Amino acid sequence: MLTEEKHAIIKSLVDSSTKEELIWINGYLSGIINDTSKNKTIDHNDAIPIGKKLTIVYGTETGNSKKLATDFATKAKKKHIQTKLISLDQYRLSDLLKEELFVTVISTQGEGEPPVAAQKFYDHIHQNGFKLLNLEYAVLALGDSSYPLFCKAGEDVDEQLLKLGGKRLASILKCDVDYEAEADAWFDLLLNGLNVKLATSSQVKDKSEVIVKKPAGKTIYQGKVLTHLNLNDRGSNKETWHIEIAADSLIYEAGDSIGIVPKNNETVVDSIIQIVKADPNTLVNYKSESVTIYNLLKHKLNISNLNEKLIKRYADIIKQEITVTKIDLLALLKIYPLQDEIQFIEVLQNLNPQSPRLYTVSSSPISTEGEVHITVARDVFFVEEETKYGVCSDYLSSVNENEIIEFFVQKNKRFKLPSEDKDIIMIGPGTGIAAFRGFLYEREAIAARGRSWLFFGEQHFDSDFLYQTEIQNWEATGTLTKVNVAFSRDQKQKIYVQDRMLNNGSELYQWIQNGAYIYVCGKKDPMSLDVEKTLIQIIQQYGNKSMEDATRFLEELKDTHRYHKDVY
Numbered sequence: 313m314l315t316e317e318k319h320a321i322i323k324s325l326v327d328s329s330t331k332e333e334l335i336w337i338n339g340y341l342s343g344i345i346n347d348t349s350k351n352k353t354i355d356h357n358d359a360i361p362i363g364k365k366l367t368i369v370y371g372t373e374t375g376n377s378k379k380l381a382t383d384f385a386t387k388a389k390k391k392h393i394q395t396k397l398i399s400l401d402q403y404r405l406s407d408l409l410k411e412e413l414f415v416t417v418i419s420t421q422g423e424g425e426p427p428v429a430a431q432k433f434y435d436h437i438h439q440n441g442f443k444l445l446n447l448e449y450a451v452l453a454l455g456d457s458s459y460p461l462f463c464k465a466g467e468d469v470d471e472q473l474l475k476l477g478g479k480r481l482a483s484i485l486k487c488d489v490d491y492e493a494e495a496d497a498w499f500d501l502l503l504n505g506l507n508v509k510l511a512t513s514s515q516v517k518d519k520s521e522v523i524v525k526k527p528a529g530k531t532i533y534q535g536k537v538l539t540h541l542n543l544n545d546r547g548s549n550k551e552t553w554h555i556e557i558a559a560d561s562l563i564y565e566a567g568d569s570i571g572i573v574p575k576n577n578e579t580v581v582d583s584i585i586q587i588v589k590a591d592p593n594t595l596v597n598y599k600s601e602s603v604t605i606y607n608l609l610k611h612k613l614n615i616s617n618l619n620e621k622l623i624k625r626y627a628d629i630i631k632q633e634i635t636v637t638k639i640d641l642l643a644l645l646k647i648y649p650l651q652d653e654i655q656f657i658e659v660l661q662n663l664n665p666q667s668p669r670l671y672t673v674s675s676s677p678i679s680t681e682g683e684v685h686i687t688v689a690r691d692v693f694f695v696e697e698e699t700k701y702g703v704c705s706d707y708l709s710s711v712n713e714n715e716i717i718e719f720f721v722q723k724n725k726r727f728k729l730p731s732e733d734k735d736i737i738m739i740g741p742g743t744g745i746a747a748f749r750g751f752l753y754e755r756e757a758i759a760a761r762g763r764s765w766l767f768f769g770e771q772h773f774d775s776d777f778l779y780q781t782e783i784q785n786w787e788a789t790g791t792l793t794k795v796n797v798a799f800s801r802d803q804k805q806k807i808y809v810q811d812r813m814l815n816n817g818s819e820l821y822q823w824i825q826n827g828a829y830i831y832v833c834g835k836k837d838p839m840s841l842d843v844e845k846t847l848i849q850i851i852q853q854y855g856n857k858s859m860e861d862a863t864r865f866l867e868e869l870k871d872t873h874r875y876h877k878d879v880y
């Protein structure tokens with residue numbers, strides 16, 4: 313293919329090059345080949361220092377970090393940088409010692425924890441027993457500023473890599489839910505820094521403030537409420553709403569969630585406007601938008617759960633000390649009145665945007681095309697004996713049929729049905745039943761051959777057996793092979809799903825040994841923790857294993873994707 317003359321030139325170049333130079337030449341050539349948009353030779357300033365490879369790792373729960381890291385890798389490759397992109401659960405931890413340029417994109421989950429897929433990496437770097445002397449790194453943290461521990465996992469990784477001897481290429485960027493533009497700009501600066509010289513902290517600003525909270529890169533659906541039904545009967549302590557929503561061109565799968573940005577309660581909004589004697593039509597500059605006071609309060613702002621930073625800001629505005637640490641805006645205004653509308657506008661401008669809340673879908677598109685169903689528990693809590701309701705679940709409890717709800721689909725790739733011939737064990741008390749209603753509709757629609765076992769629990773059989781008729785029909789028709797229910801308050805001694813699991817321990821272990829997939833959905837604490845302890849106990853008892861071996865056995869089920877959790 314080459315003339316003899318060109319072949320000789322290449323051979324001579326190869327023979328005289330070191331291994332590192334060959335790696336660089338390899339990247340350089342593949343850059344030229346892959347770059348179809350340019351028909352020119354590459355300026356050497358475009359390339360990063362000879363021999364240095366870029367590794368981009370991501371730790372994700374719902375896919376945002378993966379998408380961002382993939383976009384970064386695509387950009388880097390276009391710049392002819394030899395780039396490796398890898399998920400942290402696939403990453404060989406021993407490779408860390410060899411890394412040179414290392415970018416981590418990681419979200420925060422739970423209460424300031426790393427995503428499950430990043431846990432091993434996170435634990436590894438916290439062991440401290442090694443030095444990363446060649447490492448130059450940067451961390452992009454994804455989070456949501458309405459959580460108290462904003463971007464905590466990213467912060468931890470950033471600090472820990474520094475402690476281990478790494479050098480920062482740029483200071484950490486902590487991104488809120490509308491991260492795309494900001495993250496893009498950060499990575500562009502980082503790449504430029506790599507090409508010319510290493511970016512300094514001042515070049516890449518640590519910007520944790522958001523402009524407007526809009527979930528990045530998501531399709532927003534305009535859903536129409538078809539059905540709105542309280543699943544609890546008279547006498548129940550609870551309100552659990554079954555909501556069916558229709559939307560055009562809807563794409564989701566059973567096991568996914570939908571995200572909804574709530575509207576604030578009208579009475580609360582009116583009370584705030586009255587108490588400060590503000591004109592609801594006054595336009596206010598909020599971040600980069602101009603919005604009326606009413607629309608800000610109703611649609612845009614988190615007015616229900618102010619964090620310490622905001623309370624401190626409020627105290628600065630009124631020049632008075634405030635001792636409370638958790639409060640809503642209305643209560644704050646009542647206890648610490650403002651002087652005028654000007655002060656009120658300043659307060660509004662400092663409030664955080666409203667965050668979306670997630671709800672696991674309780675339907676399958678295979679069974680109800682064009683519709684998504686959710687199962688929402690109205691959240692009740694008490695502040696100094698006053699009854700309060702969670703913002704989004706309260707909003708969803710009071711929507712009307714035919715009303716339009718905006719939502720987006722939050723994919724959950726890890727919470728998916730296995731092939732139809734596999735057995736599944738589903739543990740889902742309370743609203744945890746949502747995911748399994750979706751699974752069972754799907755298994756029914758495809759006439760799955762695998763066996764299905766459901767554990768469901770609530771307070772009372774009479775008033776709280778959510779989706780009772782459907783569950784009993786599935787049992788009668790064989791879509792459900794086995795059902796165990798636990799109604800905690802129907803007898804003196806409390807009985808929970810984990811007790812039913814223990815009662816059926818031997819059979820449960822046989823199902824697991826036979827290849828069954830285990831799913832847990834619902835409250836993280838204490839339910840999913842107790843269920844996990846019980847699973848270990850059953851494996852220990854019926855598998856004749858030590859506690860350590862049983863724990864390892866469950867870990868292996870996790871690693872082989874046979875143990876899944878969708879807990880919150």
Ligand SMILES: Cc1cc2nc3c(=O)[nH]c(=O)nc-3n(C[C@H](O)[C@H](O)[C@H](O)COP(=O)(O)OP(=O)(O)OC[C@H]3O[C@@H](n4cnc5c(N)ncnc54)[C@H](O)[C@@H]3O)c2cc1C
Pocket residue numbers: 569574616617618638639640669670671672673687688689690691692693695701702703704705706743744746878879880
């Ligand atoms: C992946 C996922 C799936 C989920 N699926 C479901 C589901 O299927 N069904 C379901 O019902 N839920 C589900 N959730 C939970 C749901 O997203 C919401 O967290 C829940 O509905 C509560 O939101 P809220 O807006 O009603 O309450 P918020 O207003 O967010 O309040 C939540 C809590 O914060 C505290 N709080 C708020 N304001 C104050 C204050 N001023 N003072 C003191 N404390 C305060 C209270 O403890 C309150 O209970 C899921 C969550 C996740 C992450």
Ligand SMILES: Cc1cc2nc3c(=O)[nH]c(=O)nc-3n(C[C@H](O)[C@H](O)[C@H](O)COP(=O)(O)O)c2cc1C
Pocket residue numbers: 371372373374375376377378418419420421422423424425427454455456457459460461462463464489670879880
């Ligand atoms: C259950 C749950 C808990 C979360 N906890 C936190 C938190 O403690 N701190 C934070 O900054 N963000 C938190 N977030 C927000 C996520 O980090 C944010 O949505 C991020 O974009 C997710 O990225 P991923 O898809 O890569 O996981 C939480 C989100 C969920 C669903």
